[in-house]
Amino acid sequence: MPGQRSRRASQSGGRGAEATATAGRRKRKAPKARRKKALMWTGGVTAFLVATTAVGAYILYEKLNGNIDAIDIGDQGSKNVVSEGPMNILIIGTDKRTGKGNEGYGDKGSAGHADTTILFHVSEDRTNATAMSIPRDLKTEIPECETKAADGTTTTIPGTPDERFNTSLGQSDRNPGCTMKTVENITGVKPDHFMMVDFNAVKELTTAVGGVEVCMAKPVDDPKSHLKLPQGTSEVQGEMALALLRTRHSFGNESDLDRIKVQQQFLASMIREMKSSDTLTNPKKLYTLADAATNALTVDTAISDAKKLMTLAQEIGKVDTKNITFLTMPVIDNPAEPKPITVVVDPVKGEQLFAMLRSDTSLTEVKQKEKAAKGKQAALLKGPKAAPADVRVDVLNGGEIAGAAGATVTWLQNQQGVLKSTNKANAPEKIKKTTLEYAPNQADQARALAEMMGLPASAMKPGTADAEGLEAMVLTLGADFKGAGIPITGPAKIPADVEKSSADKAVCAK
Incomplete structure (x- = not known):
């Protein structure tokens, strides 16, 4: 820039220093003007891109929404x-x-x-x-x-x-x-x-996912569903995928239960593909x-x-x-x-x-710390249990079944021998899960009642201060309560002989 000013000064003749200063001022303004135009242009393009992206997203949303x-x-x-x-x-x-x-x-x-x-x-x-x-x-x-x-x-x-x-x-x-x-x-x-x-x-x-990988333990050729697949792995989509899910004559003893196994293997593979x-x-x-x-x-x-x-x-x-x-x-x-x-x-x-x-x-197997937490809760159910005649409990209904508290008290008294159980009608509010509140010196009663009711460890809510006199525990039935005598929790493990499979493992259909 300085070099340019000196050249223009020598060419201006009689304008001298004033001309040089004026030229310098003009040159200093030019970059600012260009920057202003550049910012206007860039801002305009950005605004256009934002607007068109928003319009595109709106059109996409409307299209997907209209599909449903x-x-x-x-x-x-x-x-x-x-x-x-x-x-x-x-x-x-x-x-x-x-x-x-x-x-x-x-x-x-x-x-x-x-x-x-x-x-x-x-x-x-x-x-x-x-x-x-x-x-x-x-x-x-x-x-x-x-x-x-x-x-x-x-x-x-x-x-x-x-x-x-x-x-x-x-x-x-x-x-x-x-x-x-x-x-x-x-x-x-x-x-x-x-x-x-x-x-x-x-x-x-x-x-849409480009095909789903399936595995056959033997070649399949079913004229009824038109399913034809080689032994080993292959990909199916469209009509062939539908034929695989519909066939009842290619696997096991040709029953619906064997068809279900193939459907589960197919869906597991599709989940893996979608999450890949x-x-x-x-x-x-x-x-x-x-x-x-x-x-x-x-x-x-x-x-x-x-x-x-x-x-x-x-x-x-x-x-x-x-x-x-x-x-x-x-x-x-x-x-x-x-x-x-x-x-x-x-x-x-x-x-x-x-x-x-x-x-x-x-x-399924979950994180170790979750197992440890469950183990800590499960400890609440371990220890000596009181005799049914010594269990004292007030029952409230916070679930969906009308009259559940009364029905439970009748069941406890007539079938379990818990004569010191009292129907306290409806709880102040609805709750999702059944809870049993008890004092430390009522732990043996709580364990006995939990065993009768089939309560999970998560239902146990021990207090910090001992109960005084004839104070009763408080059992509040939640939405998970399905009826007197029906255990609220299931076993810790899946029942024997019930087959299961994991979605992350490929299995060949037999």
Whole structure:
């Protein structure tokens, strides 16, 4: 810059120093003007980019949001997207034959059934999850349920005893809310939300992730489902993926229970694919998957927009794949049939597993510090127990079952010999989990009552000061209480002979 000023001064002749100063001033202003123009241009581009990104995000949101179908299930589900405690999502695969290319599967006029149903339980601390398949040929009671029409009118559909579970959807105009109520009636676990998929959903989702890897223990060639796969690993998507999930004649003894095992192996592989870095770091693949998923799903109105589904997915995504356990509801052949073609809930193993779900007991190995914490709590149940006649307890009802406190006191007195039990009616407020409050000098009474009631260690709430005189312990029944004599907690381990598999391990279908 100084060199330029000296040259211009020599060329200006008689203007001298004044001309030089003026030229210098002009030169000092020029960079400022250019900077101003540059800032205006840069600011304009930035504003444009922000605006177009916002518009793009809005258009994307509107597109994904417009993909989703929803059904109002009234009070059957939760109004909250994410539960503060454990979450229970009912995944329903319907065999309704709508959609391009599905007419040839037969029964095309069917309203659809609950053909494949999985109760997906996510633990309160989000460290583990259990995916329990429910056989479609399970004989059970379908309870009375309400359906809601688009105009807000409701219809009550009568309950029916001794029906196949898959008729809880579609038949008699039942909707997924009726299936949710049926699951709650069987297990005592209330689903918070449902997600329903049909034949097209299977084809679209498997194509969106670029195929799902499966493993066959032997070559498969099923002319009925048109499934043809070699021995070993291969990838399936679209029609081939649907054929794999539909076939009943290629595996095991050709029963629905063996088909369920193949479905679980397939879903575990799909979860691994969706959570893989190849999917999560590929924007195009993520968009394709989001578009396919929202297109494929029918959900309850509480989670019926893209943001809510994303929130729910992020919450479920906290669970490590290795801590997702797949299993099938324990069942036995239906004793009412000479040649059983249906099944019923195993009266022992079934209730044990349901109790574990209700008490949020993990079926997987979790962190060591969590085990240690549970061990510390479990110590509260160890030690001498008082005789039933010496147990003194006031019972309050903070759960959902009307008259539960009175029924429990009657059961304690007549069947357990706890004569010093008193019905204190309703608690001041509803609580989720049953609690037993007691003083240090009542620990032996607390352990005795916990054993009778099947209370988990987490229900034990020891105080710091000893009880005086005839002061009684306080048992407050929560939403986890299902009836007098029904244990609130399940066993610490899964019942024997109940097969389970982990979502992080590939298994070859046999």
